[in-house]
Amino acid sequence: MASIDTGGGDSGHKKGPGVKKAKKMSTRIDMTPMVDLGFLLITFFIFTTTLSSPATMDLYMPKDTDKDEEQNKAKQSGALTILLAKNNTAYYYEGELAPDGSNFKSVKFSELRKVIMDKKKEVMSRYVKDAACEQEKIQKGKDPDDCKQEDLVVVIKPDKEATYKNTVDILDEMTINKVNRFALVDISPVEEDLIAATEQSGGQ
Amino acid sequence: MPSVKIPKKSTDVDMTPFVDVAFLILTFFIMATKFKPPEVAEITIPNSVSTKLLPDNDAVMVSLDSTGRVFFEMLVQADPQLKYKVISNLNTTRNLNLTEAEMQRFMKKVPAVGVPFSGLKQYLSLSDDEMKRVKLEGIPTNDSLGGELYYWVRDAVSVMAGKKINYLIKGDNNAKYPAFKNVLAAFKKNDIYKFNLVTSPEGVPSGSDLDLFQKKQSTVKK
Numbered sequence: 001m002a003s004i005d006t007g008g009g010d011s012g013h014k015k016g017p018g019v020k021k022a023k024k025m026s027t028r029i030d031m032t033p034m035v036d037l038g039f040l041l042i043t044f045f046i047f048t049t050t051l052s053s054p055a056t057m058d059l060y061m062p063k064d065t066d067k068d069e070e071q072n073k074a075k076q077s078g079a080l081t082i083l084l085a086k087n088n089t090a091y092y093y094e095g096e097l098a099p100d101g102s103n104f105k106s107v108k109f110s111e112l113r114k115v116i117m118d119k120k121k122e123v124m125s126r127y128v129k130d131a132a133c134e135q136e137k138i139q140k141g142k143d144p145d146d147c148k149q150e151d152l153v154v155v156i157k158p159d160k161e162a163t164y165k166n167t168v169d170i171l172d173e174m175t176i177n178k179v180n181r182f183a184l185v186d187i188s189p190v191e192e193d194l195i196a197a198t199e200q201s202g203g204q
Numbered sequence: 205m206p207s208v209k210i211p212k213k214s215t216d217v218d219m220t221p222f223v224d225v226a227f228l229i230l231t232f233f234i235m236a237t238k239f240k241p242p243e244v245a246e247i248t249i250p251n252s253v254s255t256k257l258l259p260d261n262d263a264v265m266v267s268l269d270s271t272g273r274v275f276f277e278m279l280v281q282a283d284p285q286l287k288y289k290v291i292s293n294l295n296t297t298r299n300l301n302l303t304e305a306e307m308q309r310f311m312k313k314v315p316a317v318g319v320p321f322s323g324l325k326q327y328l329s330l331s332d333d334e335m336k337r338v339k340l341e342g343i344p345t346n347d348s349l350g351g352e353l354y355y356w357v358r359d360a361v362s363v364m365a366g367k368k369i370n371y372l373i374k375g376d377n378n379a380k381y382p383a384f385k386n387v388l389a390a391f392k393k394n395d396i397y398k399f400n401l402v403t404s405p406e407g408v409p410s411g412s413d414l415d416l417f418q419k420k421q422s423t424v425k426k
Binding site for chain 2: 034038039041045048049054058059062084113120162164171
């Protein structure tokens with residue numbers, strides 16, 4: 001069956017009388033075992049191989065500081081705070097949290113991208129041309145459009161029920177939406193209470 | 205009456221090209237394959253758009269599984285002696301009472317640490333098979349200072365001084381955020397603020413700002 005065909009045979013040379021004819025041995029080899037072994041190895045390597053090697057994502061954390069004056073203050077108008085809670089839900093508010101919680105909104109995790117994009121657009125629409133800043137970015141080889149979002153700061157606060165996946169995903173959203181300034185911050189008790197209250201009233 | 209002779213045709217198929225292709229594929233897989241290092245816990249990593257490759261030498265890896273267990277691992281294939289230095293450092297500073305043989309065993313047989321200091325001696329006295337089977341409880345991290353993970357990181361950093369170390373955090377999708385925060389606390393206490401989160405690559409969503417930016421960049425290059 002599996003064999004090399006040597007096309008053996010009479011090559012038509014006339015031998016003179018007295019020339020002894022060598023006995024023709026077949027040069028065909030049965031290749032079946034070799035093929036078997038070959039496929040066995042292929043199967044083995046297909047199963048053991050890991051094709052997609054993992055990548056890494058950079059994360060820079062700020063130094064913890066107690067001193068108030070060392071902390072960066074975010075501009076009210078450009079701040080967006082995102083709170084991550086359980087079951088892929090998220091909450092957000094723009095600027096500072098209103099004492100009555102009126103600007104505290106609930107959103108599905110998958111819809112957060114739109115919230116971030118809208119906020120970014122809004123901040124960029126308020127941009128007043130800053131030639132010095134744009135010049136500087138070009139000199140450093142960066143995108144001059146970055147100046148437009150100078151005021152935008154996204155604050156990410158996962159609560160204790162948030163998963164690691166959601167945390168990484170939201171950090172990834174920052175890369176996807178090219179948000180340059182964002183911070184991973186601990187949640188405050190007021191916000192935790194608000195989440196708990198919303199979850200209860202929402203029947204979750 | 206002579207019977208009708210059906211000409212006998214050979215049923216032989218020439219399999220040579222088939223075999224050629226098979227071995228070509230085999231060669232490809234042998235070349236492309238890279239064996240998975242043994243893992244202490246099943247971890248499904250999240251996706252991200254990042255495409256930076258994972259450094260596999262001179263790195264400290266902290267794994268976080270779905271139940272919040274923490275494992276510590278040093279990726280130092282180039283110089284396994286570093287692992288020995290860490291354990292002998294810890295042996296003296298934390299009074300682990302390990303023997304020389306146990307520390308050698310740690311260097312050779314333990315890929316990732318997943319036991320508290322108090323259980324380390326007992327863990328190292330197990331046989332190879334038992335070591336694989338035993339249920340590890342993870343390194344304690346549950347205090348604001350990073351727990352025992354702090355000491356592991358501190359000693360790993362001190363023996364690898366002078367090298368550029370990458371700090372990898374490999375977390376499971378379902379791990380809870382406080383567990384991740386504790387790991388970060390252990391690093392922060394060592395004055396480490398730059399991390400690499402291990403993720404599997406995924407495509408950039410079309411129409412997003414990053415997508416538009418990348419397209420703009422590639423047209424500029426052309």
